[in-house]
Amino acid sequence: MRRGILTIAAVGMLTAGNLTACGGESDDTASRPKPKIGVILPDSASSNRWEAADRKYLAAAFEDAGVEYDIQNAHNDKARFVTIAEQMITNGVTALMITNLDSGTGKAVLDKATQRGVATIDYDRPTLGGSAQYYVSFDNVSVGRLQGEGLVRCLAEKGGRKPVVVELNGAPTDNNAAQLKEGYDSVLKPRYDAQEYVKGPDQSVPEWNNTTGGTIFEQMLTQTGGKIDGVIAANDGLANAVIAVLTKNKLNGRVPVTGQDADAQALQHILAGDQCMTVYKPIKAEAEAAATLAIALARGEKRKTDQSFRDTTGNRDVPAVLLAVQPVTRETVKNVIADGFIDRDAVCTEKYAALCASIGLS
Numbered sequence: 001m002r003r004g005i006l007t008i009a010a011v012g013m014l015t016a017g018n019l020t021a022c023g024g025e026s027d028d029t030a031s032r033p034k035p036k037i038g039v040i041l042p043d044s045a046s047s048n049r050w051e052a053a054d055r056k057y058l059a060a061a062f063e064d065a066g067v068e069y070d071i072q073n074a075h076n077d078k079a080r081f082v083t084i085a086e087q088m089i090t091n092g093v094t095a096l097m098i099t100n101l102d103s104g105t106g107k108a109v110l111d112k113a114t115q116r117g118v119a120t121i122d123y124d125r126p127t128l129g130g131s132a133q134y135y136v137s138f139d140n141v142s143v144g145r146l147q148g149e150g151l152v153r154c155l156a157e158k159g160g161r162k163p164v165v166v167e168l169n170g171a172p173t174d175n176n177a178a179q180l181k182e183g184y185d186s187v188l189k190p191r192y193d194a195q196e197y198v199k200g201p202d203q204s205v206p207e208w209n210n211t212t213g214g215t216i217f218e219q220m221l222t223q224t225g226g227k228i229d230g231v232i233a234a235n236d237g238l239a240n241a242v243i244a245v246l247t248k249n250k251l252n253g254r255v256p257v258t259g260q261d262a263d264a265q266a267l268q269h270i271l272a273g274d275q276c277m278t279v280y281k282p283i284k285a286e287a288e289a290a291a292t293l294a295i296a297l298a299r300g301e302k303r304k305t306d307q308s309f310r311d312t313t314g315n316r317d318v319p320a321v322l323l324a325v326q327p328v329t330r331e332t333v334k335n336v337i338a339d340g341f342i343d344r345d346a347v348c349t350e351k352y353a354a355l356c357a358s359i360g361l362s
Helices: 049-065 078-090 103-115 140-158 175-193 210-223 236-248 264-272 283-298 330-338 350-358
Strands: 006-008 036-041 068-073 095-098 119-123 134-138 164-169 198-204 230-233 278-280 307-311 316-323 326-328
Touching: 036 049, 036 078, 036 283, 049 068, 049 283, 068 078, 078 095, 078 103, 095 103, 095 283, 103 119, 119 283, 134 140, 134 283, 140 175, 140 230, 140 278, 140 326, 164 175, 164 210, 175 198, 198 210, 210 236, 230 236, 236 264, 264 278, 264 330, 264 350, 283 316, 326 330
Parallel strands: 036 068, 036 095, 095 119, 119 134, 134 316, 164 198, 164 230
Antiparallel strands: 006 307, 278 326, 307 316
16 A cells, blocks of 8 residues: 555454444435445456455345345446446436446545435445545555565575565556555565665556466566566465466576465465465455345445544545454465365366365365
């Protein structure tokens, strides 16, 4: 996170108890429109999570509550994002939850919803300068810090001197990517400054595009003459792109690579020794927290949270729910599966069956 852009005021795990009702609601429920929730997800290419996890968990929560809902994916198209929002507002949503593609587009959508009396939530990504009433996400600086600490551990295990570390960051338009970078740079910069590590190329990947990320990393490898000892990859999609390049150059397993999202392919890479670590973000808990809040808002109720973040672009403190995260290494892969986030069969395919058995996933 760039300092002065977004300051998290409090961090903690969310439970239903963290969202409490507050006064001021009208008792005239008969005059309220029927509760209906709209959700706009950002894409399906940058990460598997949006369609494989978020959609599923949000839908289940809304169905359990008996609330009408509409979940759509903008597929990384800003015009489509705006069109979906306009249709949802026209079709009578009483609460709108968005994961923006950038703050400008997000702000336009949130402002229009607010003008129409629709309650709003930023989901997973904050809209800087926007008008969302709430923000639900993870402590992304902590995610980045865990990535940095994981890479330090893996580099120590390799035992080399003055390792060259490159950073493959997320989209420059996504404030989450800035928060992640703040986290891992807080760990790595002191080592660069002390000349314990050598800082190599450091570049953002537009739109979190994995193909572009692979191309950028190939250029980094050329730029350094093949001398790269560690890679901060901002998420598992980018980590997979890096590992594909390393494999082509017979360097996989020799160069530690970080990630985040704990998707099935990342867990396989960790078991095989091609990926150093990932970060597990309990998306089910995030989705259920956001759904609980959205359901209340859609019904015309207000909620208090015990957390906030500071949006200095909009010069305001936004009520927030920020969940904790967990680092994942070879020894803790089974914890992600035990939590129900990833199905064992998705990880322990025939190619990885023996590796799964070696950590007790038989």
